[in-house]
Amino acid sequence: xxxxxxxxxxxxxxxxxxxxxxxxxxxxxxxxxxxxxxxxxxxxxxxxxxxxxxxxxxxxxxxxxxxxxxxxxxxxxxxxxxxxxxxxxxxxxxxxxxxxxxxxxxxxxxxxxxxxxxxxxxxxxxxxxxxxxxxxxxxxxxxxxxxxxxxxxxxxxxxxxxxxxxxxxxxxxxxxxxxxxxxxxxxxxxxxxxxxxxxxxxxxxxxxxxxxxxxxxxxxxxxxxxxxxxxxxxxxxxxxxxxxxxxxxxxxxxxxxxxxxxxxxxxxxxxxxx
Ligand SMILES: *[C@@H]1O[C@H](CO)[C@@H](O)[C@H](O)[C@H]1NC(C)=O
Ligand SMILES: *[C@@H]1O[C@H](CO)[C@@H](O)[C@H](O)[C@H]1NC(C)=O
Ligand SMILES: *[C@@H]1O[C@H](CO)[C@@H](O)[C@H](O)[C@H]1NC(C)=O
Ligand SMILES: *[C@@H]1O[C@H](CO)[C@@H](O)[C@H](O)[C@H]1NC(C)=O
Ligand SMILES: *[C@@H]1O[C@H](CO)[C@@H](O)[C@H](O)[C@H]1NC(C)=O
Ligand SMILES: *[C@@H]1O[C@H](CO)[C@@H](O)[C@H](O)[C@H]1NC(C)=O
Numbered sequence: 001x002x003x004x005x006x007x008x009x010x011x012x013x014x015x016x017x018x019x020x021x022x023x024x025x026x027x028x029x030x031x032x033x034x035x036x037x038x039x040x041x042x043x044x045x046x047x048x049x050x051x052x053x054x055x056x057x058x059x060x061x062x063x064x065x066x067x068x069x070x071x072x073x074x075x076x077x078x079x080x081x082x083x084x085x086x087x088x089x090x091x092x093x094x095x096x097x098x099x100x101x102x103x104x105x106x107x108x109x110x111x112x113x114x115x116x117x118x119x120x121x122x123x124x125x126x127x128x129x130x131x132x133x134x135x136x137x138x139x140x141x142x143x144x145x146x147x148x149x150x151x152x153x154x155x156x157x158x159x160x161x162x163x164x165x166x167x168x169x170x171x172x173x174x175x176x177x178x179x180x181x182x183x184x185x186x187x188x189x190x191x192x193x194x195x196x197x198x199x200x201x202x203x204x205x206x207x208x209x210x211x212x213x214x215x216x217x218x219x220x221x222x223x224x225x226x227x228x229x230x231x232x233x234x235x236x237x238x239x240x241x242x243x244x245x246x247x248x249x250x251x252x253x254x255x256x257x258x259x260x261x262x263x264x265x266x267x268x269x270x271x272x273x274x
Pocket of ligand 6: 265
């Protein structure tokens with residue numbers, strides 16, 4: 001006991017004099033100091049959440065990108081922050097604008113960049129149909145079909161869902177949008193005999209379909225396309241890791257839960273099934 005006290009007293013003294021020397025060094029010159037007691041290995045993802053512009057803030061696993069290193073998320077969930085605070089994600093070689101990420105419900109709202117230009121409902125060159133990646137996301141069941149470069153046909157002017165888009169592939173500029181579910185609202189596909197240059201499919205929300213059935217105008221179509229659609233994603237169980245103070249990392253091709261040094265019961269930092 002006696003010896004212990006003596007030991008503590010002398011180590012306290014040592015620490016105090018060390019701190020004094022350190023303060024001195026810090027005051028006198030601008031030396032870089034690293035406090036080595038932190039377990040850096042276990043909390044550098046949680047301090048590097050993804051933030052870009054006003055729409056996308058504080059985003060964690062499974063997303064990564066920009067300052068957030070690849071091991072802080074899963075492959076396929078890379079976000080890009082462009083100038084002006086615009087967030088993009090690439091899915092099956094196509095770029096999408098990210099309009100929102102609801103981490104609580106694990107839903108991301110995206111739209112094709114092409115629909116954000118001046119001729120909102122028209123296509124940029126090289127645009128092809130939206131190819132989903134079902135490994136990464138759940139897509140809404142409802143789709144809107146868009147036909148471009150359609151020739152005029154008898155009665156085409158009575159279609160409330162007809163709009164206009166120029167393309168340098170054909171001189172036909174008529175375009176149509178439709179969805180089976182909208183037939184009851186008098187919104188129909190052009191007749192099968194009408195050969196359009198291109199047909200693409202875009203996932204849509206039920207809200208969007210309702211808006212179109214109430215007002216089938218091109219303005220509504222543009223607004224609906226610009227508002228995008230929701231895809232669901234999974235965080236592979238990261239929530240269970242985080243609720244006990246662990247940090248999610250992608251390691252050895254799966255989610256790995258890292259324990260910060262402050263969590264002493266290591267079994268708390270685990271993911272079901274690992
Ligand atoms: C974050 O952790 C990784 C490995 O887990 C390490 O290589 C890297 O140096 C750490 N970065 C920082 C800024 O601590
Ligand atoms: C990053 O996000 C995680 C998960 O939502 C959260 O626990 C953590 O506090 C965030 N980090 C910062 C610095 O906000
Ligand atoms: C990030 O989100 C977490 C909760 O998910 C919250 O505790 C933290 O304060 C947020 N950080 C910022 C910088 O908004
Ligand atoms: C879907 O995403 C996974 C994970 O990034 C990737 O391995 C796969 O190639 C993607 N599928 C397609 C069709 O691009
Ligand atoms: C169509 O026009 C764009 C420029 O507006 C051009 O880049 C593209 O090569 C043209 N496509 C064809 C097939 O001529
Ligand atoms: C650690 O946490 C697990 C899971 O909650 C619990 O079953 C176990 O008793 C804890 N161990 C200690 C030493 O507290």
